[in-house]
Amino acid sequence: RPFHSVADHLYIEEVKLLRPDVKLPCPRTVSRDINTIHTEASKNVKVYFSKHVGSVHLIIDGWLAPFAYSYLGIVIVWYDRGKIWCSTLEFIRWRDHHTGEYLARVTVDCLERFGLEKK
Numbered sequence: 001r002p003f004h005s006v007a008d009h010l011y012i013e014e015v016k017l018l019r020p021d022v023k024l025p026c027p028r029t030v031s032r033d034i035n036t037i038h039t040e041a042s043k044n045v046k047v048y049f050s051k052h053v054g055s056v057h058l059i060i061d062g063w064l065a066p067f068a069y070s071y072l073g074i075v076i077v078w079y080d081r082g083k084i085w086c087s088t089l090e091f092i093r094w095r096d097h098h099t100g101e102y103l104a105r106v107t108v109d110c111l112e113r114f115g116l117e118k119k
Contacts, residue, residue, distance in 0.1 A: 003027040003034070045089075046115045054079060056119040059086075060107065062098070070094040072103070074110050089114060 004027045005011055015022055025033070049056065059075040072092045078085050090110045096102045111117045 003031040006030055042114065046113075049119065050115055052078065052080065052119070054119075056116055058107070060103070062094070062103075064094075064098065070098070072106060074107065076116070089116075 006024050007027055012024060015024060055078070057077040059073075059077065061073045061075075062070065063073070064070045070093070072094060073088060074090045074092070076087055076089045090113075092106055092110065094102075108117065111119075
């Protein structure tokens, strides 16, 4: 649904006011492009951490919404080149019951996708 914001008539009106000549993409194009960027960037993250010596720490937070979707955010923290770094690794939509077993499974799946399961 967030990709449909580019088709919202008020958004289109605002964009046309600022740049009358702009051609907005359709929601499907926005979705496809974001998925492509995520897929390609994920490869770079995996390569970076395959060369990283040291541990990676996780911050895991869940957002539970009774009348909407619920999400799990996985943030990583690591030390490199004299600095502490922090970045969102994944933002996962809950698709099953909110149990410890499910939380562990999706967390491990995420870490394996990025080659971080041994860090």
